[in-house]
Amino acid sequence: MKIAIVCYPTFGGSGVVATELGLALAEHGHEVHFITYKQPVRLELLSKNIHFHEVSVPDYPLFHYQPYELALSSKLVDMVKLHKIEVLHVHYAIPHAYAGYMAKKMLEEENIYIPMVTTLHGTDITLVGSHPFYKTAVTFSINNSDVVTSVSQSLKDDTLQLFDIKKEIHVVPNFIDIPKKINPYTDCERDMMAERNERIVTHVSNLRKVKRVLDVIEVFDRIQKKTPSKLIIVGEGPEREACELLCTKKGIEEKVLFVGNSNEVDKILCFSDLFILPSEKESFGLAALEAMACGVPVISSNTGGLPEVNIQGVSGFLSDVGNVEEMAENALKILDTDASLNNFKKQAVEAALVYDTKKIVPMYEQLYAKAITEKTNAPN
Numbered sequence: 001m002k003i004a005i006v007c008y009p010t011f012g013g014s015g016v017v018a019t020e021l022g023l024a025l026a027e028h029g030h031e032v033h034f035i036t037y038k039q040p041v042r043l044e045l046l047s048k049n050i051h052f053h054e055v056s057v058p059d060y061p062l063f064h065y066q067p068y069e070l071a072l073s074s075k076l077v078d079m080v081k082l083h084k085i086e087v088l089h090v091h092y093a094i095p096h097a098y099a100g101y102m103a104k105k106m107l108e109e110e111n112i113y114i115p116m117v118t119t120l121h122g123t124d125i126t127l128v129g130s131h132p133f134y135k136t137a138v139t140f141s142i143n144n145s146d147v148v149t150s151v152s153q154s155l156k157d158d159t160l161q162l163f164d165i166k167k168e169i170h171v172v173p174n175f176i177d178i179p180k181k182i183n184p185y186t187d188c189e190r191d192m193m194a195e196r197n198e199r200i201v202t203h204v205s206n207l208r209k210v211k212r213v214l215d216v217i218e219v220f221d222r223i224q225k226k227t228p229s230k231l232i233i234v235g236e237g238p239e240r241e242a243c244e245l246l247c248t249k250k251g252i253e254e255k256v257l258f259v260g261n262s263n264e265v266d267k268i269l270c271f272s273d274l275f276i277l278p279s280e281k282e283s284f285g286l287a288a289l290e291a292m293a294c295g296v297p298v299i300s301s302n303t304g305g306l307p308e309v310n311i312q313g314v315s316g317f318l319s320d321v322g323n324v325e326e327m328a329e330n331a332l333k334i335l336d337t338d339a340s341l342n343n344f345k346k347q348a349v350e351a352a353l354v355y356d357t358k359k360i361v362p363m364y365e366q367l368y369a370k371a372i373t374e375k376t377n378a379p380n
Contacts, residue, residue, distance in 0.1 A: 001368055002031045002084055004076065006100065007091040009040040013286040014121035017151070017174050018091045019043050024177070024361045026050045035079055037068070053079050069099040076103035080114055087368045089117045090145075093125065094134060097141035115371035117364075118145035119172070122283025122304075125159050139163045146371045149364075152305030155283040170367060173308070174286045175360035178353055181266060181293035190271035193257070194230040199335050201229055202272040202296065204265060204287045205279075207237025212301075214239065215278040215324050217246045217256070219299065222328035223274075224255055227335055231256045232268055269294035273341060274331055277301070277310075280321055285309045292316075292352040297344035299331050315351040316344065 003025060007018035019040040022032040026049035033051045034040060043052065057071045076099065079085060088103070090096035097118040104116055118141065125138070142148055142165055149172040150156040156169045194200050201220055205211040213233070220231040233243065233256065240258060247253040262268065269275070275291035277300040282288075284305040288298045292309070298316035300306045312318050317330035334344050 001365075001372070002033070002086045003368065004033045004035055004079060004083075004085045004088045005091070006035050006072070006076070006088070006096045007040065009034075009036045009038040009043075013174065013284065014091045014119075015040055017121075017286065018089075018119075020175070020177070020357070021089075021361065021364065022050065024357050025365070028361070028365070030365075031083075033079060033083055033085060035072070035075055051083075069095045069102070072096070072099040073102040073106065076100065077106050080107060080112065081110075085114060086372055087115050087117060089119065089364075089368070091119045092121060093118060093138045093141045097145055098137055101141060101144050113375050115146035115375040117147040117149065117367060117371060118142060119149045119151065120155055120159055120169075120283075121151055122155060122281070125155060125162065125283070135163070139165070143167055146375065147367050149367065151284040152308055154305040154308065158283075158304075170363075172363045172367070173305075173355055173360060174284045174289060175355045175357050176286075176289055176293045176352065178293050178349070178356040181269075181290070181352075189267075193232065193271060195228065198228040198230050199223070199273045199341075200271055201231045201274045201276060201331075202234065202268060202291070203231070203276050204234040204268075204290075205237070205277070207233075207235050207239040207243070209239060210280045211237075211239070212278045212280055212321070213237075213243050214246055215322065215327070216276045217243055217250070217252075218324040219276055219278065219327045219331060220256070221250050221252055222324070223331050223335070224252060226332055229255065229335075232272070233258050234260075234262050234265060234268060236261050265290065266294060269296050272296045274299060274334060275316075276327070276331070277306070278319075278321070278324070278327060279303060279306070282306050289352055289355055292348040295345040295349050297334050297341075297348045299327050299334075309351075309355070311347075311351050315348040 005022050008015045026032045035053045037055045039052050055072050055075045090100045100116045148167045149170045151174050203216045247256045275296045275298045277288050282304040298310045300310045301321045302318035310316050319326040
């Protein structure tokens with residue numbers, strides 16, 4: 001199949017999953033075309049089956065906000081015609097499904113009919129999409145997609161509750177190439193980050209308020225009082241300064257390392273003992289899954305899709321949002337002894353295997369094939 005993928009080319013979960021999906025599809029022999037405003041961060045290598053097409057938005061003084069949706073729609077039309085794309089897969093209802101719908105209608109004027117698969121990831125539904133300014137457009141975009149998927153049952157339930165949806169929503173969870181995550185490094189260089197007697201705790205996010213990164217600091221502070229530990233925070237965002245100030249206030253700034261955005265997350269997770277994700281909302285919890293795949297048990301909130309990923313008492317523990325005391329207590333249960341930690345590490349990998357690439361990507365391939373067949377057989 002010839003597949004076009006539209007996504008945000010960022011460190012965020014939706015962009016990562018869309019890129020990994022494209023890479024996996026290319027390995028299966030499909031021709032994949034990424035269409036976005038910048039090459040996705042995980043798309044390090046182009047090949048005969050992987051192509052990138054940049055969407056350029058002319059800077060017109062007339063517009064207070066430059067019309068990205070218009071530029072994207074036009075680019076999609078051009079690429080579909082040039083490369084004979086068979087299916088369009090957009091990640092996020094707005095602006096991508098909205099732009100995709102406009103591209104479909106323009107193509108139909110030339111008797112070209114292409115199905116569109118829309119994947120809902122989270123904030124397009126629970127945050128942006130539910131805003132009164134956008135709700136009508138989001139509902140329209142979802143209902144006019146040929147296939148709709150959601151990354152978790154929780155997000156599907158939220159979508160059906162918030163919007164008047166007429167389309168069937170298929171739950172196709174996020175995924176990870178698990179074998180590539182298991183012990184990928186022979187030398188983890190752990191000694192560069194911590195002393196041999198110290199535990200390493202990690203958090204990865206875009207450091208927004210919804211991630212409750214200050215809770216990460218609070219939990220870690222309680223951990224380090226009971227067992228020697230270091231905290232590594234990966235990512236950039238608006239909460240970084242507040243976190244640094246809190247670390248200084250607590251006198252633990254020398255025990256906390258902020259590394260910013262990194263392409264070496266797997267290497268950092270390689271020498272981590274615990275992962276903390278106390279988010280206010282998580283449609284799935286891809287960061288938690290990546291940690292588990294690397295053999296790192298997870299302390300998380302019990303919101304959204306996290307209970308579907310992080311199994312209570314198996315891959316880690318779940319607590320109510322904001323319950324930093326319980327999170328710290330559960331963290332210490334895991335870190336208490338080497339035997340306990342090693343057992344949770346082993347169980348984390350086993351729990352992650354449910355979301356291996358080999359199990360999830362075929363679900364998308366089946367939906368693509370079904371959408372193409374139905375579009376081909378539908379009366380024009």
